[in-house]
Amino acid sequence: EFTQSGGVRPFGVSLLVAGYDDDGPQLYQVDPSGSYWAWKASAIGKNATNAKTFLEKRYNPDMELEDAINTAILTLKEGFEGAVNEDNIEIGIVGI
Structure with a gap:
């Protein structure tokens, strides 16, 4: 009842899950409904739209x-309020 009614579900969390397998680095985004997507690069949270652009x-x-590290830092600076x-x-670097 509480998870299906608007305004009463207390928390919803999106996650970015990174890993490395035989095909190389992998990045997935999982939303509160359980849906997931594979990405080459992504962002979640406040200002995610600007960061993705x-x-x-x-x-x-x-x-x-x-x-890649420099691009990640510049992306954070785009959406971060305050100094990075x-x-x-x-x-963190994921790999072998």
């Missing part, structure tokens, strides 16, 4: 790791 313009499947610095950001 930024990623669409800058993403290149052949980019080097350093370029070593105190409020962490970068």
